C-alpha cells in the first residue's frame with residue numbers, strides 16, 4: 498500500500514532518492530542498522546533495500562501509527578528485513594550493547610522532540626548500542642549552526658565518534674526531495690569496498 502497521500506510513483510521516487518543518499522553516506526549491504534525516529538519509513542524502506550539480503554533495519558518510533566506504516570510499507574515493497582522497535586522509557590533503545598553497524602538520526606533531534614537532557618541520554622544510549630566500528634549519520638534539520646555544534650557534533654564526539662565528513666546533496670524531507678546536508682561520524686576503522694577507510698590512529 499502506498500504511503501497516505503502519495504501514489505506508488507511518488508513512493509518510488511522518494512525511495513530512489515533516499516537510497517542514493519544512504520549509499521553516498523556509506524551504508525553497505527549486510528549492515529545492521531537503526532533508523533531512530535523512522536516516521537513512516539521514507540528512509541527505513543531504502544535502508545532495508547541497501548543492506549539486504551543479510552542486513553537488518555531496526556525501525557524505532559514513539560508514534561505507533563507511524564511505525565506501523567513504516568513496517569507495512571517495507572513489507573509491501575517485498576522487504577522482510579525490517580524489525581519494528583517500540584520506544585521504551587527505560588533503556589531508550591531495546592538492543593544489546595554493540596549491536597549496530599549504522600545509526601541514522603534524520604530530522605528527529607530538534608527541540609520539537611528533544612530537550613537537551615533527553616538528547617544527552619539518547620546519545621549515551623547510541624554510544625552503548627553502536628559497535629566500535631559503527632557509522633552514525635545525522636540530518637540535523639530544524640537546528641541552528643550553534644545547536645548543531647553543541648548538541649550534535651559535541652555529543653557524538655563525547656559518545657566516542659569522530660566527525661568523518663559531511664554529505665551534501667539530495668535528501669528526502671517530509672515526502673519531498675530537498676538539497677541539504679548530513680553529518681557523518683565514524684568510530685574506529687571501517688573497511689569499505691576492499692579498501693580501509695581510516696578514521697582513527
Ligand SMILES: C[S@@+](CC[C@H](N)C(=O)[O-])C[C@H]1O[C@@H](n2cnc3c(N)ncnc32)[C@H](O)[C@@H]1O
Pocket residue numbers: 533534535536537538539540557558559560563584602603604605610611669670671
Ligand atoms: C520529522 S519525523 C522524521 C521521520 C524520518 N526520520 C524521516 O526523516 O523521514 C520525526 C519522527 O521521530 C519520532 N520521534 C521523535 N522523538 C522520538 C523518541 N524519543 N523516540 C522515538 N521516536 C521519536 C516522531 O514520532 C516522528 O515520527
